[in-house]
Amino acid sequence: MNKVLVTGGLGFIGSHTVVELQNEGFEVLIIDNLSNSTIDVLDKITSITNKKPSYFNIDLKNKADVQHFFKENKVDGVIHFAASKAVGESVEKPLEYYENNIGTLVYLLQEMKAYKITNFIFSSSCTVYGQADELPITESAPIKPAESPYGNTKQIGEEIIKDVTNISNLKAIALRYFNPIGAHESAKIGELPIGVPQNLIPYVAQTAAGIRKELSVFGSDYPTIDGTAVRDYIHVVDLAKAHIIALSRLIHNKNKTAFEVFNIGTGKGNSVLEVIKSFEKVTGKKLNYKLVDRREGDITAAYADTAVANKELGWSSKLTLDDALLSAWKWQQTL
Ligand code: WQD
Helix, strand or coil: CCEEEEECCCCHHHHHHHHHHHHCCCEEEEECCCCCCCCHHHHHHHHHHCCCCEEECCCCCCHHHHHHHHHHCCCCEEEECCCCCCHHHHHHCHHHHHHHHHHHHHHHHHHHHHCCCCEEEEEEEHHHHCCCCCCCECCCCCCCCCCCHHHHHHHHHHHHHHHHHHCCCCEEEEEEECEEECCCCCCCCCCCCCCCCCCHHHHHHHHHCCCCCCEEEECCCCCCCCCCCEECEEEHHHHHHHHHHHHHHHHCCCCCCCEEEEEECCCCCEEHHHHHHHHHHHHCCCCCEEEECCCCCCCCECCECCHHHHHHHCCCCCCCHHHHHHHHHHHHCCC
16 A cells, blocks of 8 residues: 555655655655656655656646556555646636646546545645635635636635545545745755746745846735735645655545545744745845735735644644745755
């Protein structure tokens, strides 16, 4: 019971999860179409763990290829990361997002049902909550109408999975990530910067490296501690470890219901200015930034209530914001 398919396993969160799976003795098979990753990540993972995952260059939109993979490979569980995840891009290209994030999920679940693979971990997001009415955000917070096609694909994805667990032996866990940041301590894997970074931390790191002239802080008039928006920044290694715990929960039938959701965050909110101050402290680099208007679609604040994950999974984040920002800087310096 230890062969696991990781879709998107060469991506940012996927690659860190593959390392932790291998550290725990799992045999890992990776499907990745390299649309948001590069093949050298495979060697980097191998150099960290001294175990080379099996890699399949398959696009999950190709149903025949997905069927062939499952015909040829017996796995005990699936961790599904492969999806498009840029909020702004999803507004411009909704059909591409629905095809890539929903169509592929359906193909995966069809094959899992056909081959009686009953352990499924789904990469979900705190985006499903929109701007929550209460903070910290619990798993029972209302799911708000999605503010982007990307967020909608996460909401719909969870609903599809729940429906399948109702009519089959599928056991599934959706992990609702807050803001994943940082990099592996080896600085061999991290968040690959493809194009101009949309997310805060890669942009901060590239500004410090002189690749970007200055960071624009989107909004300084929010009703927060210093006017800048608040998020729950979780170290990607802590996040990766949550996946192994969740998968083991299913493999050992410890789940309480067939479909479970868990918020995976630190439980602490930090503003953009607090992030900048922390980055400058741990790196000794002065960051060049300016305060500009809010970014369309951004929410004021989000941070997790992690009580359920702490209690049910026995998981909590161990690494700090400082740890994550220093690791992001060390990773940036290798690029
Ligand atoms: C964080 C904060 C920005 C860039 C998104 C997705 C979410 C998840 C994580 C996939 C915000 C501010 C940012 C910049 C800035 N992705 N910012 N200047 O928007 O919280 O979440 O990424 O699952 O689903 O919604 O993350 O890193 O883009 O922004 O001031 O150049 O940093 O306004 O307050 P976000 P982010």
